[in-house]
Amino acid sequence: MLLSRLILLPFAVASSVTLYVSSVPVSSDASIVPSPIPLAQIEYDVDQSVGTLASYTPPTGSYSSNHLLRVGLSDSKLGSWRGIVTSAASFSEQYHKKFVIHIDEKGEPFHVGFGTSDKGSGQEVDIEIVRKTAGPKPVLNKPIVLNAEGRLESKEPEKSFLQKYWWVLALFLVVQLVSGGGDGK
Template sequence: MKPATILSGFAALALASFANASERTATIYIQAVTAKPATPAPLAELQFDTLSPTEAQILTYEAPDLPDEAKLVRVGVYDPAAKQWSSSTSVASVDNFDKGYSPTLILTIGQSGVPISAAIRGVRIDAGQTRDFGPQAVVLVTTPGKQPDLNKPVVLSPEGKQVVPEEKSMLQKYWWVIALIVMMSVLGGGDEKK
């Protein structure tokens, strides 16, 4: 076997594993907010790609069976093994699951692909506008914020106000160009014609 064939095979394998490394899944759980809260139950499983989060898909969705006295629900990513929420949670009204509303699951992830928070909102369905009544998924990826410019001292006047530097005139900015032109015209002589 040729070494180039082996090398191209390894490159293809590495590229395929890199493409699959960005695909992730997250399970969103729901818990009714009542006097005696029950264990959170799975609501939906989302598949998303950290490189193209707009193509998120809902793999499974189980409509919640909520008690009649529940008015609010808690939504988030839950770890059943540790029995604790592994992301921040949001509280939503049970009206988001009423007839005439389509649930939209919103998952916020960090740049590494780890879920940070989950939320749900019900979007009113207009039967004349759309044929897709099922749940939708939206994945938001956080981006780093603008960092402050450090090591630039702020100049203050004796009164404590910020000093704004004055704008230089054209002569102050380009005096060296004028000096160069004058020097070239004085020192630069041409051939004398006889």
């Protein structure tokens, strides 16, 4: 087992992919950031859940909470953008940043997530790789079987003695009341 991992190690490293995340302002004001700028270069191995940060350049300027930035992927083939919108204040020095790269079955990125938390000890930026997984499947009961008439095919519950022969007991009581039993005199 260890030998097979050592043999496959060069292929695992060769399958790492580099991802570029860009920061683009939401507003149409061209004076803030004129074009998308590279924010981070992230390398990850398709088989691992943690990536490495090759380069990180935080956006410069004011970190005001009302200035919004788009963080995501630009797909040059489709001409589309995928990602999230966050406040520029998220890139302030007081926050710990975390990039979440969502990859599909082939290892291609299809979405980028970004989050911040209070800065503590450790790295300034964390990278997490999340594989696309199937959602939960519903638990189904046994199918309902109908007979030819369209009714449920079920056994009727066993009846007790009283439920079966109540009419005999009622007839016996009626006969006793009607006959009167005789006076005996």
